[in-house]
Amino acid sequence: MIKKASFLISNTDYKKCPPPTMPEFAFIGRSNVGKSSLVNMLTGNKNLAKISGKPGKTQLINHFLIDDIWYLVDLPGYGFAKVSKGIKSTWEKMISDYLTNRENLVAVCVLIDSRLDPQKIDLEFITWCGENEIPFILIFTKSDKQSKTKTLGNVRKFLDSAKEIFGDEPDYFITSSQNGEGKVELVSFIENEVQEYYDSHR
Numbered sequence: 001m002i003k004k005a006s007f008l009i010s011n012t013d014y015k016k017c018p019p020p021t022m023p024e025f026a027f028i029g030r031s032n033v034g035k036s037s038l039v040n041m042l043t044g045n046k047n048l049a050k051i052s053g054k055p056g057k058t059q060l061i062n063h064f065l066i067d068d069i070w071y072l073v074d075l076p077g078y079g080f081a082k083v084s085k086g087i088k089s090t091w092e093k094m095i096s097d098y099l100t101n102r103e104n105l106v107a108v109c110v111l112i113d114s115r116l117d118p119q120k121i122d123l124e125f126i127t128w129c130g131e132n133e134i135p136f137i138l139i140f141t142k143s144d145k146q147s148k149t150k151t152l153g154n155v156r157k158f159l160d161s162a163k164e165i166f167g168d169e170p171d172y173f174i175t176s177s178q179n180g181e182g183k184v185e186l187v188s189f190i191e192n193e194v195q196e197y198y199d200s201h202r
């Protein structure tokens, strides 16, 4: 479990991010999918990342230091219709530059709204990750909002779509920031990866 978490710095330029000396996990997904809420749930600190009912709250690359051994990054959402084309492409460049150049990035955690059928923009994003050889895992959010059957049905549909693209199923987790579902599983997974990172970088 996470014992210690603190906010470090916000950036628009990946070159100004903290030195890449620790393994890093970045949280991304559509605006309002629950990225910042998940960061707070995982760290047990309701006030760490800013949350809003309005999409587009997070606009920068936000670094958090976890247990003094890994970085968690809260990224702005993609696919937010209400911003202008110009702002959108600036965001996209900032995020794609960060994702393709950040050498200590272990995996991108792609958040998917478990209430919805597979969304084109999410499938496009994971396709882009594949093309750029960026490892990713899927995190289904807001599982508390509907029945277990409905959640599992939507998860299955998304995994089937991903399988069509990649030939196999990505690692995935089902979570709720409201009731803590998936916290233990996801944190254990990340902590394992962190350990492996240090083992292979000795």
Ligand SMILES: Nc1nc2c(ncn2[C@@H]2O[C@H](COP(=O)(O)OP(=O)(O)OP(=O)(O)O)[C@@H](O)[C@H]2O)c(=O)[nH]1
Pocket (backbone or CB within 6 Å): 029, 030, 031, 032, 033, 034, 035, 036, 037, 038, 050, 051, 052, 053, 054, 055, 056, 057, 058, 059, 075, 076, 077, 078, 141, 142, 143, 144, 145, 175, 176, 177, 178, 179
């Ligand atoms: N019921 C429920 N609501 C959630 C959950 N996660 C997030 N929310 C709500 O969804 C809204 C958006 O949450 P945020 O965490 O700000 O979403 P975000 O992905 O960081 O959004 P941007 O920063 O705008 O891209 C807020 O009103 C949250 O309270 C969840 O697991 N369950």
Ligand SMILES: [Mg+2]
Pocket (backbone or CB within 6 Å): 035, 036, 037, 050, 051, 057, 058, 074, 075
């Ligand atoms: Mg946010």
